[in-house]
Amino acid sequence: MNKDIILRLTRYKRLLYKLKALGFERVFSNNLGDAIGVTPALVRKDFSTLNLPGNKRGGYNIDMLIERLDNLLGRDQPQHVIVVGCGRIGTALMQYSGFSTDGIEFVAGFDIRPEEVRPPSTIPVYGMDTLEDFIKEHHIKVGVIAVPDTEASKVLTQMVEAGIRGVLNFAPVELKCHNEECHSNCIIHNVNIALEIEHLFYQVNAKEAGEEEDGNCAD
Numbered sequence: 001m002n003k004d005i006i007l008r009l010t011r012y013k014r015l016l017y018k019l020k021a022l023g024f025e026r027v028f029s030n031n032l033g034d035a036i037g038v039t040p041a042l043v044r045k046d047f048s049t050l051n052l053p054g055n056k057r058g059g060y061n062i063d064m065l066i067e068r069l070d071n072l073l074g075r076d077q078p079q080h081v082i083v084v085g086c087g088r089i090g091t092a093l094m095q096y097s098g099f100s101t102d103g104i105e106f107v108a109g110f111d112i113r114p115e116e117v118r119p120p121s122t123i124p125v126y127g128m129d130t131l132e133d134f135i136k137e138h139h140i141k142v143g144v145i146a147v148p149d150t151e152a153s154k155v156l157t158q159m160v161e162a163g164i165r166g167v168l169n170f171a172p173v174e175l176k177c178h179n180e181e182c183h184s185n186c187i188i189h190n191v192n193i194a195l196e197i198e199h200l201f202y203q204v205n206a207k208e209a210g211e212e213e214d215g216n217c218a219d
């Protein structure tokens with residue numbers, strides 16, 4: 001499954017839980033499409049690709065959809081995540097309670113100076129010397145990197161060697177799993193908010209320029 005479809009499935013699932021909580025039993029592709037900003041045809045295509053039962057007339061049974069999506073996306077098990085680098089970004093992530101509604105649980109933080117970190121009340125912060133044992137013992141697959149850019153590559157190696165398979169990297173360096181001796185085939189998502197904002201500015205400016213041109217043509 002590609003990243004786009006996984007993102008859409010996650011959004012359908014979130015919405016289905018809300019509809020269920022409101023007492024709905026069935027939902028139509030146009031309801032789901034409107035809510036997440038895609039066409040009803042794409043919703044039906046996503047669900048039929050995944051063999052999720054339902055049809056245009058009768059809609060979809062919400063409980064059944066939730067069960068299938070939970071199985072597919074792994075909601076049955078809480079998704080445990082660790083953070084390496086418990087400064088401003090690391091602790092902000094660990095403090096955010098909203099992830100639990102999506103089945104994501106930050107279970108521990110790691111830092112070179114754990115004694116200086118003010119951890120969120122229930123989530124422990126450990127020194128880096130315990131990272132490997134913790135990952136192995138708790139079968140952690142996914143971790144966040146929130147260390148300075150100069151440390152990010154080293155931290156990635158430490159995490160991957162300990163068994164991490166997926167990394168969300170906040171440090172402003174494009175990390176790749178390039179170690180030739182590493183056969184873990186890990187997946188790295190680099191997050192760059194500055195780039196996203198620049199991209200938004202570009203799009204807003206391009207849109208405004210287009211609107212001006214249209215306005216000029218109309219005159």
Ligand SMILES: NC(=O)c1ccc[n+]([C@@H]2O[C@H](COP(=O)([O-])OP(=O)(O)OC[C@H]3O[C@@H](n4cnc5c(N)ncnc54)[C@H](O)[C@@H]3O)[C@@H](O)[C@H]2O)c1
Nearest residue numbers: 085086087088089111112146147148149170171191192193
């Ligand atoms: N992706 C984005 O859009 C975005 C936005 C803002 C900041 N950032 C980046 O995110 C990272 C974290 O930012 P911050 O403001 O939280 O920084 P911070 O200085 O508040 O925290 C960094 C933490 O990493 C720890 N650390 C340093 N070296 C380490 C190592 N080798 N192993 C483990 N821990 C280590 C430090 O002790 C500190 O607690 C930085 O690289 C920053 O540039 C990214």
